[in-house]
């Protein structure tokens with residue numbers, strides 16, 4: 180069996196729980212145990228937070244160039260260890276190895292990008308009213324940042340947060356999802372190897388509620404960044420009131436994929452496959468509702484169904500697999516329930532011809548046609564390889580249907596008429612819109628949502644601002 184990191188990274192050392200308790204991690208494709216990791220006690224976590232807050236004092240005073248060089252080393256090491264990290268991601272998360280490799284490079288790019296931003300945290304000098312006065316604006320790191328990261332991208336979501344926070348001069352403590360801590364722990368070791376001072380980057384594992392509570396209530400933690408469900412995001416918003424803590428929240432989505440009657444259907448199908456089946460449909464920006472113009476719905480459905488039939492569903496470690504398992508039995512039950520309820524309310528189910536391995540949480544890629552806004556599948560994030568299809572007759576109706584959700588993360592439009600697509604995209608209530616494109620996630624672009632999909636932006640030139648505070652100096656000369 181492969182050797183996984185099975186201890187927490189705290190203050191530059193690998194640590195166990197002080198009561199020796201652990202919990203098991205298994206491969207979702209086979210259910211085979213992979214490793215166990217510490218179930219830290221609350222006093223272990225409090226100590227880790229204390230140490231990380233102390234490390235902030237060292238890290239914030241390091242020259243920006245030194246911080247930048249260390250981040251570049253992390254990017255380089257990740258690239259060198261591409262295969263090792265990819266196989267850890269696939270083993271604990273289930274996604275196909277090709278996607279896991281993509282995730283490692285995506286993560287390395289965040290470290291590279293923010294190594295470049297670290298040396299460009301420029302302030303401002305603002306003309307004042309009086310000739311003897313100067314107004315200076317400084318950008319300073321906010322302090323210790325705590326991150327709560329999801330299981331769907333165990334490395335990239337951690338990298339997107341950590342790279343920006345570390346570049347800004349913040350120290351960092353992460354709690355990875357209980358399903359996928361092994362990749363985060365491996366990153367903890369790699370960060371130390373790259374030269375990060377002890378205590379600047381920490382990874383703690385254990386009871387999610389207890390750790391979250393400590394992060395939220397500690398006055399030492401100045402900022403919490405979270406990727407996960409809207410439900411948990413709302414709890415964090417409530418808890419942040421206690422210490423008036425700054426938050427970045429990347430929450431759920433319900434992405435519409437609008438296919439206008441003038442769309443290039445071949446391109447739309449390729450976009451649909453990537454936008455729906457990446458990570459077995461388990462991403463916040465995955466297409467949730469296909470809204471297809473009535474004139475092309477028949478062709479679109481036939482073509483989509485034929486393309487889906489070619490997908491290979493299987494263990495992510497098998498190089499032929501396109502779609503891995505769902506993360507858990509509960510996830511599988513939820514997706515099945517959404518499909519079943521839609522069927523009972525009149526939707527037509529078109530299962531694919533894909534062969535499905537037995538005995539795990541693999542889900543048959545499925546089209547659910549004739550979906551209506553009164554169905555739960557319309558409003559809930561599916562998080563599985565299921566295409567929910569509805570129709571529209573004109574642009575106005577498409578926009579109204581697309582915006583009919585509490586979420587506002589990503590949306591997609593396919594049309595050959597770019598002007599029309601631009602006008603429509605400006606009316607979509609979403610933080611990100613792909614026009615003839617579903618590969619919208621990239622380090623250069625601001626990732627984030629509006630409405631109940633959260634607030635704050637990750638990546639891009641804006642991402643570092645989430646970890647900086649402005650201080651202004653009023654100088655009388």
Ligand code: SIN
Nearest residue numbers: 331406462463464620
């Ligand atoms: C997510 O699912 O939260 C993010 C996926 C991405 O960066 O594409």
